[in-house]
Amino acid sequence: MEPMDCLVIYVPTDAAQAVRQAIGDAGAGRLGNYSHCSFSLEGTGRFTPLPGANPAIGAVGSPEEVPETRIEAIYPRSRRTAVVGAALSAHPYETPAFMTFPVDASQPGRAGSAE
Numbered sequence: 219m220e221p222m223d224c225l226v227i228y229v230p231t232d233a234a235q236a237v238r239q240a241i242g243d244a245g246a247g248r249l250g251n252y253s254h255c256s257f258s259l260e261g262t263g264r265f266t267p268l269p270g271a272n273p274a275i276g277a278v279g280s281p282e283e284v285p286e287t288r289i290e291a292i293y294p295r296s297r298r299t300a301v302v303g304a305a306l307s308a309h310p311y312e313t314p315a316f317m318t319f320p321v322d323a324s325q326p327g328r329a330g331s332a333e
Contacts, residue, residue: 221295222323226288227305227316228263230275234287240308241289245297256291263315274310292321 225246229237241247242254249255263286267273276282293301298318306314 219324222292222321223295223298223318224290224292224321225301225305225316225318226290227309227314228261228286228288229309229314230263230311231260231285231287233308233310234258234289237305237308238289238291240304241291241293241301244293244300244304246291246293246301246304248293256289258290259288261286261288272312274312292323295320 225241227237227241238254238256238258242256247253247255263284264281265276265284266281267276267278269278271278273282275284291301302316302318305316
């Protein structure tokens with residue numbers, strides 16, 4: 219099994235579906251005979267744009283709170299550039315908050331898994 223990573227990205231809720239679609243189209247969320255698999259959780263994003271920022275929401279120097287969605291999806295490590303690029307292209311923020319990390323997606327007791 220190819221090594222897998224996970225993308226976690228925070229996006230304004232009204233743009234979440236576009237980001238989910240983009241990362242799925244780029245190869246994230248492929249599990250067996252399913253595609254575009256992800257998990258989402260609603261929350262509140264907080265930030266203050268600093269001088270030099272060009273915020274999509276809010277104003278420089280003014281604290282902002284925005285309804286955001288945390289999206290998580292796994293993907294083959296070889297698709298990292300495509301998946302992260304798709305997420306950033308579909309995201310409305312100037313500087314999106316995201317992280318990637320390796321995951322063990324093997325299933326114990328199945329062929330090809332490490333026990």
